[in-house]
Amino acid sequence: MTLLTDAQQLAYANAQAADGRVNVELETDDGMTLNMGPQHPATHGTLRLVARLDGEQVISADVLCGYMHRGYEKLCEVRSYPQVTTLVNRIDWLGSFANEVPFILAAEQLMEIEAPDRAKWIRTILFELSRLANISLFIGDLALQLGAQTPAFLAFRDREFVLNQIESVTGGRFHPNFDRIGGLKDDLPKGWIADTKAAMVRIRDFCDLMDELVLGNEIFQMRMRGVGVIPADLALSYGLSGANLRGSGVDWDLRRDSNIGLAYDQVDFKVWTHPDGDSYARSWVRLQEVREATRIIDQLCDSMPGGAIMAKVPRIIKVPEGEAYVATENPLGEMGYYVVSKGDTGPFRVKIRSASFNNISIVPWLLKGVYVPDIIAILGSLYFILGDIDR
């Protein structure tokens, strides 16, 4: 076997052994260095934050990611198109169905096929259910990070209603792998629509509860208001998206403004923004998005068309040569796939644009000058999923 040279093997072994070491000097002359992570409850996974402090104030902070980098862009190059969805499911693991959709839409755009109406409707419903599963946990988790235990349990309890609905369609609670080029794997089970509408009532109750218990809480407001303010122009320049952008007052939602291949143009919903740009604004926008998502699902359940769930698609999928970029408004923000096809059964190159990567790249700027307890509040309100950063 002449696979790698000695030097390359050594480099690989070193790389494997070095994942605990970083090139950051931990001793400083003045002040101290605070190391958070890679395993810290406030980082939702293995994010490492190194902050230099002057007393209680942060002088500079650096984010070290990559502890969970799985090389999806490389792996996509050796997989066929249907095999990619099971992979990209794991990017944002709390809203996993939403990860599949933009990739499938990009492939459909290149193949110039369109899913039937019923498939579009179900896709949109599952997309919004992913948002519910994702963001309802966010609210509970945010409260947990600020020291309140109860909302986290309530969030886990009520998220079950959503997960049960996702499971009864797709068979998977967390990784559905349900979207197909040209449509969906299966139709809805009997009685599902009524169950979903009942679940939406529960989620709306949950929102009301969280409104009082978390966002209306005096301690919560003191911790979040005026903390971590992001100006709108800077948010755009960093590429922040989703509630982080709308929390800075930018009225832009891809669901409304560039809807491709989903049924958002058939429903009435409001895009919420908040002018403050602080941690509270971001959390507030997310809570409103949960409410809007339940409304979207209700409307789509009422107007569900009949018909096929799969367009006519060749058995072996070969995507014609071309390039496409499709982005959707995922729970965490804009997620998109730049797919380059060379006419093969698999993509030639896939660039994954994930929301959290851009959302978290503002952290070194944002943490300058804040106090240590605010780090937790800011990181919590930015809301990132590690898989979405590291891909």
Add this chain to the structure above:
Amino acid sequence: MADDTTATEDAPAEEAPATDDAREAVLAELTEHLGDAVVDSLIKPGLGLWVRVATDAWTEAADVVRHKAGFRFFDFLSAIDWLPSPYGRYEDATVDIPWPPPMPDRSQAVPGYTGGDTRFQVLASVAKPGTALRILLKADLPDDDLRIGTWIRTYAGAAWHEREAHEMFGITFEGNPDLRHLYLPTEFEGHPLRKEFPLLARVVKPWPGIVDVEPMPGEDADDEAEGDEG
């Protein structure tokens, strides 16, 4: 069910018009400010706008699209290696892949939309907030000199994307002071997203999934219905 919230953009993908006035106007504006630096362009009506700019105008192009054309939202920045993989798709991969791999002929590196002359191209996307408009910018990178200007003065978010492109492709962004590894360990050698970098997981163990061809729903699974998992 038309309503006032969907008034901004009337679903451009649905109609697929033969011409695309909004994107034509953006392209005209870019050409006006950048002149000859716009090497090539492509408009897919209702779907996208691709612009290839000259390598030395890369930084200037960022200024123009942000400050002149109003594309203030930074989407992503990455690169593409247009050479085919010397390992194919690892479908018959065994441990006997020779090293160094037999590199495909340089002439097989054929860039996609808007063409190009080089093996590597940088690719970036910017968007106009509140609309569906997006520009996909490309620039050639000379084979022997993978250097290009930085975007961090214009788009702050480009800093991490350039770090990623630097470690994954070995591209140097001149003017970016912080090109440390982002994902990879500091000691890591090589550039994983280059096509000649082997995917070790596939080399040491052949991929079994290639035999699983799942029949489509509604399709007759008469010929070899293997891999039909529910």
